[in-house]
Amino acid sequence: MSTTVRQMIVETAHRVFRDACDMETVAQAAKGTWPKTLWQALAGNGFTTLDDDGLTWEDALALLQVAGYYAVPVPLAESILASRLLTAAGLSIPEGVLTVGVTPASKPQVEHTASGTRLSGRWTQVAWARQADHVVFLAFDGDQPVITCVDQSSIQVTSGTNLAGEPRDTVVLEGALTGDVGGLPSPWSQDSVRSFAALTRVMLSAGALERILDMTLQYAGERKQFGRPIGKFQAVQAQIAEMAIEVAAVRAIANLALAATEASNDTASSTEGAALGRAEWTIALGKVRLAQAIHVSTTHAHQVHGAMGFTEEYPMHHLTRRLWAWRQEFGNDTAWAPSVVTELREHGVWRAVTGV
Amino acid sequence: MSRFTFESIRLPDTAEDLRQDVRRFLADEQAKGGFVPVVDSWLSGFNPDFSEKLGRMGWIGMVWPEKYGGHARSTLERYVVMEELLAAGAPVGAHWVADRQMGPMILRHGTEAQKERFLPDMAKGVSYWAIGMSEPNAGSDLSAAQAKLTPDGAGWRLSGQKLWSSGAHRCQYMIALCRSGPAGDDRHGGLTNVIIDLRDPAVTIRPIYLISGEHHFNEVIFNDVYISEDMVIGEPGDGWHQVTEELAHERSGPERFLSTMPLFEALVQVTQHSEDRYLQRELAALASELAALRQLSLSIAGILEQGGNPVVEAALVKDAGTRFERKVTEVAERVLQLGTNGEGGVGVSDEIAANSGIAAAETLLAQAILHGPGFTIRGGTNEILRGIVARGLGLR
Ligand SMILES: Cc1cc2nc3c(=O)[nH]c(=O)nc-3n(C[C@H](O)[C@H](O)[C@H](O)COP(=O)(O)OP(=O)(O)OC[C@H]3O[C@@H](n4cnc5c(N)ncnc54)[C@H](O)[C@@H]3O)c2cc1C
Numbered sequence: 201m202s203t204t205v206r207q208m209i210v211e212t213a214h215r216v217f218r219d220a221c222d223m224e225t226v227a228q229a230a231k232g233t234w235p236k237t238l239w240q241a242l243a244g245n246g247f248t249t250l251d252d253d254g255l256t257w258e259d260a261l262a263l264l265q266v267a268g269y270y271a272v273p274v275p276l277a278e279s280i281l282a283s284r285l286l287t288a289a290g291l292s293i294p295e296g297v298l299t300v301g302v303t304p305a306s307k308p309q310v311e312h313t314a315s316g317t318r319l320s321g322r323w324t325q326v327a328w329a330r331q332a333d334h335v336v337f338l339a340f341d342g343d344q345p346v347i348t349c350v351d352q353s354s355i356q357v358t359s360g361t362n363l364a365g366e367p368r369d370t371v372v373l374e375g376a377l378t379g380d381v382g383g384l385p386s387p388w389s390q391d392s393v394r395s396f397a398a399l400t401r402v403m404l405s406a407g408a409l410e411r412i413l414d415m416t417l418q419y420a421g422e423r424k425q426f427g428r429p430i431g432k433f434q435a436v437q438a439q440i441a442e443m444a445i446e447v448a449a450v451r452a453i454a455n456l457a458l459a460a461t462e463a464s465n466d467t468a469s470s471t472e473g474a475a476l477g478r479a480e481w482t483i484a485l486g487k488v489r490l491a492q493a494i495h496v497s498t499t500h501a502h503q504v505h506g507a508m509g510f511t512e513e514y515p516m517h518h519l520t521r522r523l524w525a526w527r528q529e530f531g532n533d534t535a536w537a538p539s540v541v542t543e544l545r546e547h548g549v550w551r552a553v554t555g556v
Numbered sequence: 557m558s559r560f561t562f563e564s565i566r567l568p569d570t571a572e573d574l575r576q577d578v579r580r581f582l583a584d585e586q587a588k589g590g591f592v593p594v595v596d597s598w599l600s601g602f603n604p605d606f607s608e609k610l611g612r613m614g615w616i617g618m619v620w621p622e623k624y625g626g627h628a629r630s631t632l633e634r635y636v637v638m639e640e641l642l643a644a645g646a647p648v649g650a651h652w653v654a655d656r657q658m659g660p661m662i663l664r665h666g667t668e669a670q671k672e673r674f675l676p677d678m679a680k681g682v683s684y685w686a687i688g689m690s691e692p693n694a695g696s697d698l699s700a701a702q703a704k705l706t707p708d709g710a711g712w713r714l715s716g717q718k719l720w721s722s723g724a725h726r727c728q729y730m731i732a733l734c735r736s737g738p739a740g741d742d743r744h745g746g747l748t749n750v751i752i753d754l755r756d757p758a759v760t761i762r763p764i765y766l767i768s769g770e771h772h773f774n775e776v777i778f779n780d781v782y783i784s785e786d787m788v789i790g791e792p793g794d795g796w797h798q799v800t801e802e803l804a805h806e807r808s809g810p811e812r813f814l815s816t817m818p819l820f821e822a823l824v825q826v827t828q829h830s831e832d833r834y835l836q837r838e839l840a841a842l843a844s845e846l847a848a849l850r851q852l853s854l855s856i857a858g859i860l861e862q863g864g865n866p867v868v869e870a871a872l873v874k875d876a877g878t879r880f881e882r883k884v885t886e887v888a889e890r891v892l893q894l895g896t897n898g899e900g901g902v903g904v905s906d907e908i909a910a911n912s913g914i915a916a917a918e919t920l921l922a923q924a925i926l927h928g929p930g931f932t933i934r935g936g937t938n939e940i941l942r943g944i945v946a947r948g949l950g951l952r
Contacts, residue, residue, distance in 0.1 A: 437946035444945055445876040448562055452851035455564045489844035533837055540840035544824045550643040553847050
């Protein structure tokens with residue numbers, strides 16, 4: 201892969217999002233309006249699905265940082281993850297709005313019947329399921345984790361939302377007809393899928409954290425009290441400086457996770473297991489590091505904005521509410537801690553951190 | 557978007573090979589009883605024998621030119637050696653300042669004669685140096701330095717005092733920031749760095765004991781010390797510029813988040829069998845913070861390698877790094893109990909108390925608690941560092 205290509209994608213993404221994803225679009229989406237133009241702009245630029253000649257998985261992950269910066273109110277992360285899973289399982293990617301169900305409530309099963317393959321189960325946290333043309337599911341064929349894609353017409357949706365008002369639906373299928381079924385490639389497990397889902401949240405959050413720092417800086421430079429911009433006060437500066445390190449730290453971990461993910465794709469099969477393990481470990485680190493960054497940054501961002509930042513009319517809450525939601529989605533820091541600690545216990549802290 | 561330069565760095569294979577050499581060396585030394593890991597080893601681990609061994613390995617003055625006893629290695633290779641030594645809690649205190657600060661300063665601003673005279677012994681690990689910046693009334697505000705240089709023939713006479721001089725009682729030399737003229741409008745003028753031979757009878761060194769009872773700090777008094785012309789660094793009056801550059805080196809290294817690594821390792825070891833979710837979350841949070849700091853610090857090493865001067869980035873990482881060190885101590889304080897002869901803290905007591913490493917962990921915790929207050933002060937306080945970050949963010 202070439203970093204310059206990725207750089208170009210990221211720059212283009214900034215342009216596209218700046219034009220098509222302003223705060224009004226985000227605010228309307230929070231009220232339940234599907235931002236059709238935005239989705240079309242993203243799809244038109246080849247941002248929504250992976251492509252042999254276009255967007256790679258790692259490019260897409262970098263792109264999600266930009267999406268997070270603009271509080272993207274469509275299932276972009278889910279669409280990208282869905283197409284990663286389909287590709288890995290050797291299935292084709294359908295047209296239209298795509299999302300994923302990778303948080304099964306129990307152990308959803310596929311059944312091969314005379315009338316075709318049927319799928320039963322219940323999935324929670326399915327982003328924008330109500331809006332999707334297709335939903336890609338993680339299910340099981342016996343004990344083997346599999347991926348399969350179901351058409352909108354076959355699914356029943358119970359609407360739900362996360363803290364940011366983003367659709368997080370529950371989907372229940374009872375013997376729904378599904379298309380092809382593909383197994384997860386070795387050495388992926390169900391946990392790998394959970395890791396990749398978590399990784400999308402790390403990436404989105406890295407961008408959103410950057411945005412609230414920018415908004416806070418701008419506000420501190422403009423808002424005056426006692427005859428000077430509040431950013432001239434040392435106590436305010438200290439809060440913002442602390443936000444800056446949190447942003448930098450999350451970005452550092454996100455980049456580490458990105459590099460490890462990339463390495464796990466590049467590695468020859470004999471060491472794949474180890475490389476994948478390393479990638480999953482860095483993702484767990486990312487999920488855990490995020491917790492502190494979100495706590496510190498959102499607290500300070502709201503504090504510096506005074507009562508202003510606590511209102512619906514001021515747009516920062518689109519970012520901070522998403523951050524609070526993303527911290528929780530696909531496992532919060534308490535949930536991910538054991539994965540981190542197992543490695544520390546096995547190899548010692550320093551060896552785990554240096555990776556050698 | 558991003559305001560600071562924090563490019564991801566991938567270490568070259570040569571550096572990773574070197575890491576394995578350093579680990580083998582350290583494991584050997586430890587097995588031979590050459591050292592016992594301690595918290596804050598770059599400050600308290602003053603061990604001339606060990607420094608000399610490192611000198612022989614070629615691990616001091618690594619990036620300096622060979623003609624001055626250096627080894628012409630890359631900044632990233634040096635970085636790896638530093639982080640391995642620190643992570644192991646090895647006693648590197650004797651040569652640390654010379655290698656990190658005083659050698660580079662002489663290399664950048666010193667005369668040819670000074671380079672030839674001082675650098676080779678530093679690189680051998682036999683020449684130890686103190687930092688003479690702080691004074692009783694010049695701490696955070698170094699431009700207030702008063703130690704006074706008065707012209708005397710071709711040289712100078714020095715009177716005044718330095719404070720908090722780490723290790724001065726065991727060092728041969730100090731580089732001191734002194735006042736050679738008026739401060740001027742920007743308060744940065746009239747400062748000059750000079751090399752002082754600490755064995756000069758006109759120098760008095762008085763101990764200031766730490767709260768742990770250790771003798772680390774000193775008060776250094778100059779009773780009309782003669783400073784010959786060839787002991788001045790660069791041009792008289794250039795001191796401010798030199799010292800700010802020096803501080804970027806002082807602040808940017810991995811020692812600012814690795815002081816408590818031996819304690820962190822011990823904590824993970826003694827809690828090996830605890831199922832407690834909240835304990836695990838605390839350990840995971842520390843690890844995730846450490847991993848991020850290391851990536852950021854590595855990227856600073858990368859900037860230095862390319863000849864950049866990452867002042868703001870270094871301030872950011874030092875602030876966060878020292879707060880991290882305090883957190884390691886805090887978590888260990890929550891988990892362990894001191895002085896209970898192996899009876900561990902509430903909640904995890906049985907599992908932890910049964911662990912044979914408990915005594916060592918408690919010793920490391922005691923070191924960390926007693927050294928802790930210094931972490932966020934030395935090399936510039938966190939309040940000052942945040943001011944630098946705020947300036948970098950355009951707030952000042
Ligand atoms: C372990 C250790 C080793 C050291 N080794 C050396 C050494 O070898 N050589 C050497 O020269 N010095 C050394 N020092 C001294 C160190 O550099 C100073 O202690 C430090 O710069 C702070 O100065 P001060 O102690 O005079 O505190 P002060 O400057 O008096 O500060 C006191 C408090 O006021 C705050 N403060 C001051 N000014 C401001 C401001 N403008 N804005 C906001 N807050 C402010 C500070 O942050 C601090 O909290 C060492 C210190 C320690 C702890």
